[in-house]
Amino acid sequence: MxxxxxxxxxxxxxxxxxxxxxxxxxxxxxxxxxxxxxxxxxxxxxDGVFEFIIHMDPNMIGLNVQVIIGISTKLGQQETIANWLNTFQEVRFVGAFSGRYDLLIQAYFKNNDDLVHFVNKELATMDGILSVDVNIELKQYKDSFSYIVKKD
CATH class of the missing domain: 1.10.10.10 (Winged helix-like DNA-binding domain superfamily/Winged helix DNA-binding domain)
Known part of the structure; x- marks a missing residue:
């Protein structure tokens, strides 16, 4: 377009x-x-300019633990690991970034036990992940997908 x-x-x-x-x-x-x-x-x-989606409040559907996880990968493994992470329903976002971590993911879990399982039983089994840094959301101040600034 x-x-x-x-x-x-x-x-x-x-x-x-x-x-x-x-x-x-x-x-x-x-x-x-x-x-x-x-x-x-x-x-x-x-043309993929936008899509119609339903934006849910994770807490209202029982996903009470929201995390951002920074992942360091072995050289050459970033894309393979990103594609593997895409297969998990809990993972909402996967992105490659410059900076401290090779990948950042946003994921939602029902409880801390599910998060611990994901980190210790899923992430820990993937060859190519060097380290993870789990950051649990304590309070949300904004969650928006609005990019168009309205002119009055």
Missing amino acids: GKLDEVDVAILGYLQENGKRSYTEIAKMLNVSEGTVRTRINKMLK
């Missing part, structure tokens, strides 16, 4: 505010046709 124009960004902003907002409502707010909104949304979805 080419560069997003002002209409595309405005559509994304309205969907960001309320993902259930109708195409007709967005069209009226932008003074364009409903077909224009539908076509642009479909194109942005096809």
Whole structure:
């Protein structure tokens, strides 16, 4: 997809505010046709600009332990380990970073016992992991997937 124009960004902003907002409502707010909104949304979805997801509160569904784990890997093993980590349902995010750790992951567990099992029985068995640094979230101040700044 080419560069997003002002209409595309405005559509994304309205969907960001309320993902259930109708195409007709967005069209009226932008003074364009409903077909224009539908076509642009479909194109942005096809091109991977965004996706519709359900954002849940982990605590409300019983995932009470949220962690960020820094992982140091053997040289040449980073991608293999990242792909392996992707297979765990508990792992929400895996990323390669510059800095102290080769990989950072975000994971959610029902309780501390499940976290300990993951670290000592899963991570410990993977050849190529040199060390892990487990950081348990104590309090959350922000959890957002909003990237479009609304203009008033």
